[in-house]
Amino acid sequence: MEDSEIVSLFVRRDERAIAETEARYGRLLRSVCEAVLGSREDAEECVSDAMLSLWNTIPPKRPDRLGAYAAKIARNAALTRLERNTAQKRTGGLLVFDELEDCLPDTADGPSAWADSAAIRAAVNSFLSSQKPLHRVVFVRRYFFFDTEKEIAARTGLSEGNVRTLLSRLRGRLAERLEKEDLI
Numbered sequence: 001m002e003d004s005e006i007v008s009l010f011v012r013r014d015e016r017a018i019a020e021t022e023a024r025y026g027r028l029l030r031s032v033c034e035a036v037l038g039s040r041e042d043a044e045e046c047v048s049d050a051m052l053s054l055w056n057t058i059p060p061k062r063p064d065r066l067g068a069y070a071a072k073i074a075r076n077a078a079l080t081r082l083e084r085n086t087a088q089k090r091t092g093g094l095l096v097f098d099e100l101e102d103c104l105p106d107t108a109d110g111p112s113a114w115a116d117s118a119a120i121r122a123a124v125n126s127f128l129s130s131q132k133p134l135h136r137v138v139f140v141r142r143y144f145f146f147d148t149e150k151e152i153a154a155r156t157g158l159s160e161g162n163v164r165t166l167l168s169r170l171r172g173r174l175a176e177r178l179e180k181e182d183l184i
Contacts, residue, residue: 003066010058017058018051025067029074035146036078037085046081050074075144096146099167103175104184120183127177131170138163139170 001020009017029050033043050073063069104120128136138156141147147155149163158166178184 003064006066007058007062010054011062018055021051021054021066021070025070028067028071032071032075032145033078036075036082042081042085043078046074046077049077053077096143099171100143103171103178119181120178123178123181123183124174127174131173135166135170138166142167 001024006017006020006024009020026047029047030040030043033046033050034040037043037046050070053073054070057073061069128139131139134156138152138158141152141155142149149160149167152158152163153160156163175184
C-alpha cells in the first residue's frame with residue numbers, strides 16, 4: 001500500500017492504518033529506536049508510542065513521505081526515553097551527540113534543543129544539501145540513525161577509517177558553516 005493510501009486511512013480514522021504502517025515501516029522504526037536505545041524491548045515500546053503519535057497527528061498533518069515522518073517520530077520517542085533512562089541512572093548522554101558538541105551550539109538542554117531550533121535545523125539541512133550524496137548518507141546514518149562506523153562502512157563500501165575521517169571532516173565543515181551563520 002502506498003503512503004498516500006495509508007495517510008488516507010489515518011484521515012478516515014481506519015485502524016488498518018496502524019497495521020499497514022507497521023507492515024511497511026515497522027522494521028525501519030524498530031531499527032531507528034534500537035540504534036538509539038540499544039534495547040529491543042525499549043525499542044518496541046517506542047514504536048508503539050510512535051504509532052499512537054501517528055494516530056494522533058494525522059490529521060491534521062498529512063505527510064507526503066510517511067516513512068520519514070514516522071521515523072522522525074520514532075527517533076524522537078527513543079531520544080525522549082533515552083533522556084529519561086539516563087537521567088534515572090545519572091549517566092552521560094549518547095556518545096554520538098558528544099561527537100557533535102564542537103560543531104553545534106552549547107545549550108543547557110543539549111541535543112533536544114538542537115533538534116527543536118528551526119535555525120539550526122535549517123542550517124544543517126542546507127549544509128547537507130550542499131554535500132555529495134555519499135557524504136549525506138554517511139552523516140545521516142551516523143547522526144540520525146545512530147549507525148556505528150562499522151555499519152556505515154559495510155553499507156557504503158568505505159573502510160571504517162575512511163568513515164571516521166569523513167565524519168570528522170563533515171563535522172568541521174558543519175562547524176564552519178554554523179560559525180559563518182552566527183549560530184555557534
